[in-house]
Amino acid sequence: MDYIVFDLEWNQSPDGKKYSNSRLPFEIIEIGAVKLNEDLEITDSFHRLIRPQVYNWIHESIHEVIHVDYKDLEKGIPFPAAAQEFLDWCGRESIFFTWGNQDLTELQRNLKFYDQLYLLRGPVRYYDVQKLYALFFDPEHLRRALEHAISGLDIPRTADFHRALADACYTARVLKKMNPEEFLPYFSVDVYQNPRTKREEIRLSCPDYDKFISREFADRDRVMKDREVSSTRCPVCHLPAKRKIRWFMNNSRIYYSVSFCRQHGYVEGKVRIRRTEEDRYFAVKTLRIIGAEEAEEIRSRQDSLRKKRRMKKSLKKEI
Numbered sequence: 001m002d003y004i005v006f007d008l009e010w011n012q013s014p015d016g017k018k019y020s021n022s023r024l025p026f027e028i029i030e031i032g033a034v035k036l037n038e039d040l041e042i043t044d045s046f047h048r049l050i051r052p053q054v055y056n057w058i059h060e061s062i063h064e065v066i067h068v069d070y071k072d073l074e075k076g077i078p079f080p081a082a083a084q085e086f087l088d089w090c091g092r093e094s095i096f097f098t099w100g101n102q103d104l105t106e107l108q109r110n111l112k113f114y115d116q117l118y119l120l121r122g123p124v125r126y127y128d129v130q131k132l133y134a135l136f137f138d139p140e141h142l143r144r145a146l147e148h149a150i151s152g153l154d155i156p157r158t159a160d161f162h163r164a165l166a167d168a169c170y171t172a173r174v175l176k177k178m179n180p181e182e183f184l185p186y187f188s189v190d191v192y193q194n195p196r197t198k199r200e201e202i203r204l205s206c207p208d209y210d211k212f213i214s215r216e217f218a219d220r221d222r223v224m225k226d227r228e229v230s231s232t233r234c235p236v237c238h239l240p241a242k243r244k245i246r247w248f249m250n251n252s253r254i255y256y257s258v259s260f261c262r263q264h265g266y267v268e269g270k271v272r273i274r275r276t277e278e279d280r281y282f283a284v285k286t287l288r289i290i291g292a293e294e295a296e297e298i299r300s301r302q303d304s305l306r307k308k309r310r311m312k313k314s315l316k317k318e319i
Ligand SMILES: [Zn+2]
Pocket: 234, 235, 236, 237, 238, 239, 261, 262, 263, 264, 265
């Protein structure tokens, strides 16, 4: 089994969002990747520059972060050929690693744009090395820039950042500092190709949290009414946990709840409702063990939301 660490660089509409192609807001212009064996040693590398078809020059703001010269891109190959070569190079049995959670989504969006989505079946299981770094190395467990991780781990800087192959190499070096036995349970799932039917729904169990990705619903309101979406089981023993705070929605349209397992303590429930490109809805639910303090914090958040709503209501009445 090979580990594939990859990184993409992409361009966007040079004339701003208004002129962006909604089917392809980010056009991939470079793919860089390294292959690792199970001892996390680099055994091979892959690099392609891609000639853009949609956005014909590099946006100023992007120029500051990507160090690709547009003239070089003209020597690149079209995306469909680069994508096919990349996925052939990866092989069928490989596991993907990326810095952050955006690259697999954009890869699939670009594949879909060129009718090539069949090349990569989703939902795609992968490892987000930025998340792993936050988990194992960052004292505040925050998502950090790749440069931050490189200095934090005293890894020598041998190339400029923000070129696909260099960033893939740096990500691989961060990964090399970790123990596979520790990080392997913490995989992520990219849901760009989300489950559509009950049969395709996804249930994942990580050491201290469970994840559930529901099927599609025609409207947003029906999602929270689904029994499995709203159920709260303890992520450790998987027995039903008694609801202490019912599901409520905060300002960022995320639902929260708190339940209690007699053996394992408080369980935070979090449901994020996602909209598909076809305007359908599905839920990503996380159930996580939390401490009494965090449970109290969620309760006070609910209280202050209630107060705000009440105030708004009474203001309306006065008017
Ligand atoms: Zn339990």
